[in-house]
Amino acid sequence: MRAIVLAAHGGPDALRLEERPAPSPSEGEIVVENQFCGVNFIDLYQRKGLYPVALPVVLGCEGAGRVVAVGAGVSGFRVGDRAVYLSTGGGYAEQTAVAAWRAAPLPAAIGADIAAASFLKGLTAEMLLRQVYPVARGAKALVYAAAGGVGTILTQWAALLGAEVIAVVGNDEKAAAARRLGAAHAIVRTKTESISAAVRDVTGGAGVDVVYDSVGAATFADSLDSLAPRGMMVSYGNASGPVPSIAPLELGRRGSLFLTRPSLFHYATPERFAGMASALFDLMESGRIRVDPPATFRLDEAGAAQAKLESASTMGSLALKP
Incomplete structure (x- = not known):
């Protein structure tokens, strides 16, 4: 063969x-x-x-x-x-x-x-939304690469569960696609200097309950800064490279945050x-x-x-x- x-x-x-x-x-x-x-x-x-x-x-x-x-x-x-x-x-x-x-x-x-x-990709979305951080109605979720393979399923499924999805995408075409999939907001990375500032703007300063970040090194700090106190940072990809190490005390300083790096397997x-x-x-x-x-x-x-x-x-x- x-x-x-x-x-x-x-x-x-x-x-x-x-x-x-x-x-x-x-x-x-x-x-x-x-x-x-x-x-x-x-x-x-x-x-x-x-x-x-x-x-x-x-x-x-x-x-x-x-x-x-x-x-x-x-x-x-x-x-x-x-x-x-x-x-x-x-x-x-x-x-x-x-x-x-x-x-x-x-x-x-x-x-x-x-x-x-x-x-x-669909099993990954199930894992992220129903097991790693069970999303409830009204939860605010930041989804990176929302127009990609995992992201298209993740965005739709999160919206079905009643989450307010904030999509992060690379261009206007992908932003429009993310909104069609159920995202309430779409942030175009190339049009903002700070994703976390944009997130704070659309959430009235509150931040999000969970971040689903598949990008990795390039967005890790912004993702942490986007979380509300006691929020969950889910790092599940390394498209831009592996994320740096972080001390547990730093998670506490940022608002008693949770951090996980799940594997589907x-x-x-x-x-x-x-x-x-x-x-x-x-x-x-x-x-x-x-x-x-x-x-x-x-x-x-x-x-x-x-x-x-x-x-x-x-x-x-x-x-x-x-």
């Missing part, structure tokens, strides 16, 4: 198309023939070496297609079933072996392209995974959360897809088609 292999850390050109043996399922696994594979920032972090992985490695943490093999002990899938999955790697390939508990039956109403490009456990996927699909099937078809690249264009994601010029999600 064809797969995208990373043999050494580097730029997008470090990704190479290679022929590899097709996987066979171990006990508790299924093999999915990928119709589409999602492209995510975690793939970029692994390519650069920010998130250590053993090399050589096939990147890719989500995909969707049809089950072509079922390992011993698996009862929830049969050959031919449509499936979408979350994995710790191996997604940039024609076929992927994945633990069956990390896969979900794909509803007929959801296309494989949309599923492959939104599953990890610590929340999407065997006990929780099915419920998380069901919550996401219920909202997508009912139309309460809308996910547009992703911008699609050929498998051998994985480097170009990652470069596009890294450019911050995208709206929505990206996917590879093997």
Whole structure:
């Protein structure tokens, strides 16, 4: 089978198309023939070496297609079933072996392209809004990259929960998109010298209850300054680089703030995974959360897809088609 292999850390050109043996399922696994594979920032972090992985490695943490093999002990899938999955790697390939508990039956109403490009992102949104900081009606939430892959789902879901969403985006087009998704306010980063000052302005000086920051180093200080006393800072991405260390006393000085750096793989456990996927699909099937078809690249264009994601010029999600 064809797969995208990373043999050494580097730029997008470090990704190479290679022929590899097709996987066979171990006990508790299924093999999915990928119709589409999602492209995510975690793939970029692994390519650069920010998130250590053993090399050589096939990147890719989500995909969707049809089950072509079922390992011993698996009862929830049969050959031919449509499936979408979350994995710790191996997604940039024609076929992927994945633990069956990390896969979900794909509803007929959801296309494989949309599923492959939104599953990890949608589960991330579920984790952020229902587990890391359970958002209640009336909460004020600051959402970075609100027109991006995670951000489009996060903004819609937070608004459905009754939050007052303040979106942070890169341009006017993305600001308009964020408002259509349910954001009450949109801050364009290139048009303000201080995000926190803009947040204080729209909240009457109060600040927000929670910040969902996927940008990282470039926005960390502004994010902390945007919080109301006892607010929660959720740092869940490093698009601009990893955040600096901060002393606990500094969190106290800024208003007894809370800080967390969640990983989806610590929340999407065997006990929780099915419920998380069901919550996401219920909202997508009912139309309460809308996910547009992703911008699609050929498998051998994985480097170009990652470069596009890294450019911050995208709206929505990206996917590879093997």
